[in-house]
Amino acid sequence: MSTEQAILILVSIVIAATPLAFAAFGELVTERAGVLNLGVEGMMLLGAVIGFAVAKDSGSLAFGFFCGMLGGMAMALIFAVLTQHLQTNQVATGLALTLFGAGLSAFIGKSYVGMSLTGLAPISIPYLSDIPILGPLLFHYDLVVYGSFGLLIALIWFFKSSRWGLIVRAVGESPTSAHAIGYPVIRIRYLAILFGGAMSGIAGAYLSLAITPMWVEGMTSGRGWIALALVVFATWKPLRVMVGAYLFGGVTVMQFYGQGMGIHVSSQILSMLPYIVTIVVLVLISRNPRTILLNQPMSLGQSFYPRS
Amino acid sequence: MSSNELERERCVNTDSSSKLRRLELVGITKAYPSVIANQDVNLVVRPGEIHAVLGENGAGKSTLMKIIYGVTKPDSGAILWDNREVSIESPAQARKIGIGMVFQHFSLFDTLTVAENISLALDSVIAPNELTERIEAVSQQYGLPIDPHRLIHSMSVGERQRVEIVRCLLNNPRLLIMDEPTSVLTPQAVLILFETLRRLASEGCSILYISHKLDEIQTLCDKATILRGGRVTGTAIPHQETRESLAQMMIGRSLPECQMVPKVPAETRLRVQQLNLPTVDPFGTSLKNINLAVRSGEIVGIAGISGNGQKELMAALSGEQPMPKGATTTICGVVADRLSPGQRRNLGLRFVPEERLGRGAVPSMSLRLNALLTAGSGDGLVNSGLISYAKVHAFAGDVIAKFNVKCGGDEALASSLSGGNLQKFIVGREISLQPNVMMVAQPTWGVDVGAAQIIRQALIDLRNAGVAVLVVSEELEELFMICDRIAVMADGRLSPAIPASETSVEKVGLWMSGAFDEATVLEVQHA
Numbered sequence: 062m063s064t065e066q067a068i069l070i071l072v073s074i075v076i077a078a079t080p081l082a083f084a085a086f087g088e089l090v091t092e093r094a095g096v097l098n099l100g101v102e103g104m105m106l107l108g109a110v111i112g113f114a115v116a117k118d119s120g121s122l123a124f125g126f127f128c129g130m131l132g133g134m135a136m137a138l139i140f141a142v143l144t145q146h147l148q149t150n151q152v153a154t155g156l157a158l159t160l161f162g163a164g165l166s167a168f169i170g171k172s173y174v175g176m177s178l179t180g181l182a183p184i185s186i187p188y189l190s191d192i193p194i195l196g197p198l199l200f201h202y203d204l205v206v207y208g209s210f211g212l213l214i215a216l217i218w219f220f221k222s223s224r225w226g227l228i229v230r231a232v233g234e235s236p237t238s239a240h241a242i243g244y245p246v247i248r249i250r251y252l253a254i255l256f257g258g259a260m261s262g263i264a265g266a267y268l269s270l271a272i273t274p275m276w277v278e279g280m281t282s283g284r285g286w287i288a289l290a291l292v293v294f295a296t297w298k299p300l301r302v303m304v305g306a307y308l309f310g311g312v313t314v315m316q317f318y319g320q321g322m323g324i325h326v327s328s329q330i331l332s333m334l335p336y337i338v339t340i341v342v343l344v345l346i347s348r349n350p351r352t353i354l355l356n357q358p359m360s361l362g363q364s365f366y367p368r369s
Numbered sequence: 370m371s372s373n374e375l376e377r378e379r380c381v382n383t384d385s386s387s388k389l390r391r392l393e394l395v396g397i398t399k400a401y402p403s404v405i406a407n408q409d410v411n412l413v414v415r416p417g418e419i420h421a422v423l424g425e426n427g428a429g430k431s432t433l434m435k436i437i438y439g440v441t442k443p444d445s446g447a448i449l450w451d452n453r454e455v456s457i458e459s460p461a462q463a464r465k466i467g468i469g470m471v472f473q474h475f476s477l478f479d480t481l482t483v484a485e486n487i488s489l490a491l492d493s494v495i496a497p498n499e500l501t502e503r504i505e506a507v508s509q510q511y512g513l514p515i516d517p518h519r520l521i522h523s524m525s526v527g528e529r530q531r532v533e534i535v536r537c538l539l540n541n542p543r544l545l546i547m548d549e550p551t552s553v554l555t556p557q558a559v560l561i562l563f564e565t566l567r568r569l570a571s572e573g574c575s576i577l578y579i580s581h582k583l584d585e586i587q588t589l590c591d592k593a594t595i596l597r598g599g600r601v602t603g604t605a606i607p608h609q610e611t612r613e614s615l616a617q618m619m620i621g622r623s624l625p626e627c628q629m630v631p632k633v634p635a636e637t638r639l640r641v642q643q644l645n646l647p648t649v650d651p652f653g654t655s656l657k658n659i660n661l662a663v664r665s666g667e668i669v670g671i672a673g674i675s676g677n678g679q680k681e682l683m684a685a686l687s688g689e690q691p692m693p694k695g696a697t698t699t700i701c702g703v704v705a706d707r708l709s710p711g712q713r714r715n716l717g718l719r720f721v722p723e724e725r726l727g728r729g730a731v732p733s734m735s736l737r738l739n740a741l742l743t744a745g746s747g748d749g750l751v752n753s754g755l756i757s758y759a760k761v762h763a764f765a766g767d768v769i770a771k772f773n774v775k776c777g778g779d780e781a782l783a784s785s786l787s788g789g790n791l792q793k794f795i796v797g798r799e800i801s802l803q804p805n806v807m808m809v810a811q812p813t814w815g816v817d818v819g820a821a822q823i824i825r826q827a828l829i830d831l832r833n834a835g836v837a838v839l840v841v842s843e844e845l846e847e848l849f850m851i852c853d854r855i856a857v858m859a860d861g862r863l864s865p866a867i868p869a870s871e872t873s874v875e876k877v878g879l880w881m882s883g884a885f886d887e888a889t890v891l892e893v894q895h896a
Contacts, residue, residue, distance in 0.1 A: 224494055229491050231478050241440060242490045243460030262530035350649055355480060 068197050068343040070314055075206055076272060078310030080105075080264040082209045084288035085295075085302045087129055087260025093220070094235035094253035095360035097154025100140055101263050102285025103162020103260050108133040108265025110166040111187040113276040120179055126205075126266045133262020136162055138166045141254040145247050157296060163279060173276045180274030181205065181267075196354040205267050209303075212260075229253060233358030246365055261285070261311055287339060294343030296356040299348070374736070380674055381790050390452055391416045391575045392544055406432035407443070408599045414544065416675040418577045419566060421586040421607060423619055423815045424596035426789060430579045433596070437577070438470045439463040461492055469537030470546040475529050479522040479652065483515055487536045507538050522652050526674050526726050527558045545569065546577045551585060552843065555674065556614035556878035563589050570648070581818075585613050595619055596866070609688050620818045627825050630833070634664035634853070637699075638837035639718075639873045641684070644696040646685060654678040654861045656685065659861060661856065663806065663837040668828060670852035671841045672877050677840045680723065683810055686839075687720045688713045701805050714743070717805025720814065721796050721840075725788060729795045732784035736776060739783050740765040740798050762802070772797035772823060776800050789816040793824065800827050810841040821822055825851050845874050859883040 078109050084101050091098050111132035116125025143149045181203045190200040219226040229249060232239045236246045264284075269276050287309055295301035310333040320328055347353060370574060372562055379547075394412040398405075406429045414420045422540055424430045435441040437448065440458035447454050457463050463470075477486050484500055490607040495503070504517045513531040521529060530550065547566070551559045566576055568591065571802065580586055586593055587607045595603045595618040603618045613623055644659040656678050663669045673679060684690040687697075688710035693696055698705045700716045722728040730739045741761045744750045750760050765779035772793040776786050783791060813821035829851055831837050841858075842848050848855055849869055856866035857880035 224488070226482070228490060231481065234478040234480055235476075238478060239489075241460065241472060241476040243464075244489075312502075347722055354650060354652070359479065 062191045064194065069172040070318060072201075073314045073317075074307065074310045075202065076310075077313045078306040079206050079209050080267045080272070081284055081288055081291065081309055082263045082303055082306040083205075083264035083267065084211055085306060085320035086209075087257035087264075088288055088292045089204075089216070089297060089299060089302055090229065090251045090260075091257035092361055093297060093358055094229050094250050095236060095358045095363065095365070096144065096150045096250050097155065097362040098137070098140055098158070098254060099152060100136060100162065100256055100285075101157025101257075101261050101288050102281055102283070103166075103264035104133040104136040104261035105160045105268070105281045105285045106166035106279070107136050107169075108262030109269040110173070110263075110265075110276055113178075113269040114169065114273075117173060117176060117268055120209055122249055122270055125311055126252065126263060127268055129263040130259045132292065133260070133265060134258040134330050137254050137258020137261075138260075144364065145250055145254070148366065151195040151362050151364070156239055158287070167278045170276045170278065175275075176280070178270075181214050181271035203271060205271065205312070207262070207273075213299055218290060220299070230358070233360055236360050236363075240365075240367050246351065246367060250365075251323025254267075260307025264288075270296045283336070287336065290340060291343065293353075294340070294347050296347050296352050297358065298356065305339060305343055308342055309335050312338045379752075389415045390449065391418075391576075393449040394437070394449045395449065395454075397436060397443045397527075398446070399429075399436060399441065399443045405885040407436070407600050410446070410596070410599075411603055412594050414574055414575045414577060416543070417570050417573045418592060419578055421578045421580060421590035421593035422592040422596060422782045423580060423583075423586055423615065425494060425581055425620060427787065427817060428596040429599040430596055431548060433499065434470065434548055434579060436735065436756060437463070437545060438468060439546075441558070464490075464540050466547065467541065467543035469540055469542035469544070470548070471530065471533045471537060471550060472548055473663060473706040475533055477521045477529055477532060478519075481515065483519055483521065483524075483532050484517040486521060487517075487539060488673050490536050491539060498888065503539060504535060507533050511538065511568060512561065513537075513565060521892075523874075526549050526555055526676055530554065530562075535736055538569075542574060544575045544577065546579070548579045549581075550578075550582070550622075555881040556845065557864060557873055557882065558583070576878045583615050584616070584620075587696045594678070595655065616818075627822070629829055629851065632666050632853075633835060634667040636702075637662045637664050637836065638701050639663040639808075639839065640697075640699045641686065642697045643683075644685060644693070644698075646681060646690070646693050647680060654681055656681050656859045659863045661839075661866070663839050665837050666832055667853040668832045668840060668851055670848035670869075671839070671847050671858050671863070672845055672855055673841075673843070673858035673881055675723075675843055677858045678863075679810065681691060681861070682858070682863070683720070683808065683841065686808060687718070687722070709796045716722070716773055719743075719799040719804035720808050721799050721807075723810035725795060726784060730791060733782060735780050735782055736769070736774075736786075736794060737761055737765045737779040739794075740768060740779070743798060744802055765798075768794060768797040768801050771801070772827075773820065788814075789820060792816050793820050796824050796827070802832070802833060804836055806837045806839070808839045808841075812840060812842065813844070813847060821847075845877060848877075849874065857881055857885065859885075 066099055068316050084105055088098065108129040110127045112129025115124050115128040136158060140154055143154050144151050165196040183201050186200040190196040203301050220230065228244060232244060232246050232249045240246050265281060266282055291302050291305040316334045320331055370672050390413055391415040394410055395465065397407050397410040399407045410433060422430050422433065426598055432441060434820045435445050437457070439459045448457060451705055455466065459780055484497065484504060487504060488495065488500055499518045505727065513535055515528060515531050515535060520679070521532065552563060554562060555708070564774060570576055576855060578590055590607050592606045593605045594601055597619060605615065616623060627665065635760065640662045642660050644656055646656040648655045654677060671679060681690065687691060688708055690704045700713060700718050703716055705713055731742065741756065744764065750757055750764060762779060769776065769779060772796045774797065775790050786794065792814065793816065796809065799807065809828065811826050825847070828840065840852065841850065850868045854866040855869050855877060857864040857877055859881055860883050864880050
């Protein structure tokens with residue numbers, strides 16, 4: 062394998078990992094506030110289809126991303142109203158959201174099937190990207206990839222050092238106590254759910270505007286579920302989520318190359334690999350029940366009724 | 370002194386005494402759909418006064434405090450703060466005007482540190498370093514030692530209470546509300562808390578002290594307002610009253626007493642030896658070398674503050690938690706190490722867990738079905754696999770009548786009952802099933818004084834009938850009332866059980882902080 066080929070593989074790993082990281086980061090914030098939103102897949106699909114449709118019609122990728130994000134947030138808003146105001150069960154509502162998202166995105170995207178557009182182009186950082194090997198490997202990506210690293214740092218800072226991060230954790234830990242001290246639990250959970258929707262929307266739009274710049278029905282192919290699993294196995298820690306996302310991205314790309322290089326294993330088995338490997342590795346990392354118990358938001362998935 | 374001067378003197382006096390009202394409640398009324406929690410409540414608290422609000426569970430004390438702290442809004446009535454009418458919309462606003470509250474069930478976050486917990490309740494943002502310094506300063510000033518960097522879940526209940534108090538003090542309160550603060554403390558820790566409260570009061574901070582414990586109120590408080598059924602039934606200066614007169618105002622009649630006659634215990638019915646059980650739950654307690662025997666015709670009490678392993682011990686004895694290797698359990702002479710909860714029940718073990726909803730009863734099932742669940746095939750309720758509903762109905766109705774359970778008949782859902790009433794039903798159900806061995810955790814928690822008496826007397830009657838009874842309770846007074854022998858649980862270890870007549874509240878209190886060792890164990894074994 063030549064150096065160029067190796068660089069190409071590594072770069073595609075980064076690209077494959079990015080949407081997963083975005084969706085999982087969003088879900089991480091939602092879950093830290095004590096809300097389990099299983100609708101990630103649905104929100105991603107809506108982000109993907111709206112992002113593509115808007116970019117195609119307006120000709121602006123940036124506007125496409127923006128509207129994709131709003132699409133994810135709109136789905137999240139439905140979830141928030143149902144679970145926070147009407148106190149519906151979070152698991153059932155999340156599942157319904159995924160099914161709804163699959164149907165709605167297929168409906169919206171009907172007339173866009175088969176169309177294509179020029180995808181998001183990488184930006185070469187002046188001078189740095191000219192460094193041999195490291196240049197193309199580190200300094201030649203699109204803005205969203207850099208954004209995912211910015212988001213990682215922001216989240217680590219948010220939960221570690223900021224007061225708002227502390228409040229979100231407190232709400233997820235014990236909504237009753239947070240309410241008793243005087244924090245608006247429902248409002249904070251709303252914001253966390255909307256943030257989750259926005260990130261899922263961007264993740265979806267990245268699929269349809271950057272990775273494969275077109276719309277295909279159900280194009281998220283389970284990435285929303287993997288993002289959900291990542292959050293749990295990463296024990297709600299941003300850095301571990303990122304590692305998990307890269308692991309998944311890595312195996313996804315490697316199995317493509319494996320197929321290309323003619324390894325004699327059926328392609329179905331190879332396409333299963335990323336899912337299996339990610340889950341097995343993450344289960345191994347987090348098999349200590351103590352770490353899970355200490356990091357899991359205590360009120361995860363439970364409805365909260367503020368009593369007055 | 371001329372009459373003119375006297376006149377002025379009086380003016381000044383009345384003037385200043387009217388000024389000396391930090392908090393005044395006028396005609397506070399709050400109704401919930403099924404119950405009136407507060408009706409026309411008046412209350413005056415002066416600066417530097419320790420004011421007791423005395424009442425039974427369900428008398429409306431907590432609702433009243435929530436109204437003052439802005440958690441709940443009253444339906445009518447006025448709150449005066451420094452003689453000016455205020456409307457307290459939220460806890461944040463209450464803190465801003467100088468009201469702090471220490472909750473009965475703490476409002477702390479287990480996985481956060483002390484400093485993080487405290488910073489969450491401060492209304493202004495303070496840099497972490499400065500906050501740590503201020504926490505240390507306040508905790509030193511009032512004799513409340515805490516380490517700002519520790520995680521809450523690793524702390525004892527007493528330490529958590531200190532965190533709550535320090536958290537309030539950092540907001541410089543002029544009124545501190547303490548909701549049943551001693552229910553989680555050892556008798557020694559109670560004395561330290563009282564010192565702290567007196568010091569605060571001497572500095573001018575008013576304290577509202579919520580309790581149903583008469584002796585505490587008599588030693589600590591300057592004034593008391595007594596609530597019953599949501600209404601004020603009187604105000605008093607506690608140390609000028611007797612226990613009886615206070616109880617009269619609180620429950621409307623004199624304090625009931627238990628009838629306990631000496632009895633010689635017979636054979637051992639429940640025995641556990643060398644029980645070592647490490648916990649996987651980071652919030653749990655590991656059991657260390659537990660040895661315990663309960664004989665027919667005696668009540669053995671386990672004292673200690675919740676969270677010292679009582680929950681784990683109960684789970685191991687009831688069979689919910691499989692016995693670890695090396696431990697042996699016998700129930701009525703049968704080795705029960707490998708027996709499931711159901712098999713243990715068949716040996717005559719009956720069990721009332723601390724958690725009523727979810728463990729003691731299925732919330733969404735009727736009382737009738739809940740009665741059937743633990744009765745199993747006993748008492749002919751089930752005949753060759755078929756349920757005899759007539760018998761179940763009779764059985765449940767019997768329990769409801771005998772233990773005076775207030776509910777809408779045996780079709781009422783378990784979740785619709787108040788905590789105290791459900792407790793009466795669960796205890797009554799287990800007692801009616803003719804146990805050989807009876808285990809009860811916190812038998813009278815949340816139950817009113819009258820009903821508590823019924824439950825205690827029922828346990829004593831069981832003992833008199835030759836049942837082996839094991840009672841886990843946080844209320845020392847209760848244990849001394851009904852127990853033949855008392856053991857103490859501290860940090861997963863169990864002290865030897867010694868006759869109640871040979872020990873005292875002080876000694877048990879010392880043991881509750883873990884101050885029993887192998888020497889005492891030997892001493893007792895040889896005695």
